Amino acid sequence: MGSTGLRRDIDLLEVLAGQEAQRRGGLGVLRVATLTGREKSQVSRALRALEDEGIVERDPDTLEYRLGWRLFSLVARSTHSRLVQAAEPVMHRLAHALEETCHLCVLRGQEVVTLLSISPGHEFRAHGWEGRGVPVHCTSAGRVLLMDATPDELHVRFPDGEFPQGEHHTPVRTIAELWTKISHAREAGFAYVDEEFEPGLVGTSAPIRDFRGRVVAALNVSAPKERLGETLIEAARETARATSAISELLGWLPRKPS
Incomplete structure (x- = not known):
């Protein structure tokens, strides 16, 4: 039966x-x-x-x-087992250092999908994000995950050439505007958004690279603006240090200036 x-x-x-x-x-x-x-x-x-x-x-x-999200999460974790194994202990340290929830994200088509979320046990917990997809253009993780893309590749990925406003309040409406945000993220080593994805919410993300130096995932930290807004840049730098540690575990050795 x-x-x-x-x-x-x-x-x-x-x-x-x-x-x-x-x-x-x-x-x-x-x-x-x-x-x-x-x-x-x-x-x-x-x-x-x-x-x-x-x-x-x-x-x-x-x-x-x-x-549903749980099925996608199970599949994603098994497919990206090495990535999750390398990232999870670092995410625990980052979540407790910032006292905020940390998300491991990957790119899927025109969406950012969360593979794993780690919470420090704070009252604000991001339930149900694992396996869910959110639009690329209005998220810091999306901009980080597209760091390796060229303008031509963006046009292929987003053939409509522009993004609907929908429920999001991001100023990014065209591929040219998205490219500008990606360029800023590449230069800084991280991206951040201030109430672009959701009113009252801020977030920052940094890239995780594989042994070839390609961006394969992102770490994201999101929280209410009243709590993280004033220290968002500090959190961004801390997140970038965490992703560097994960990238090294995956075999990436950045070139050091001579």
């Missing part, structure tokens, strides 16, 4: 991972039931149970289901 239930759950996940679900951004209960050949009530109960565990998530507006 247990193996049969597991098989049915896997069937649901395979449908939500299919081309139709990916193209539409999710599927309703009726469509999932049709594709799996199961009764609507059974599918609805199974999807609600999977939603409770974070394996799938439901869009509050369309009521359609898609694969």
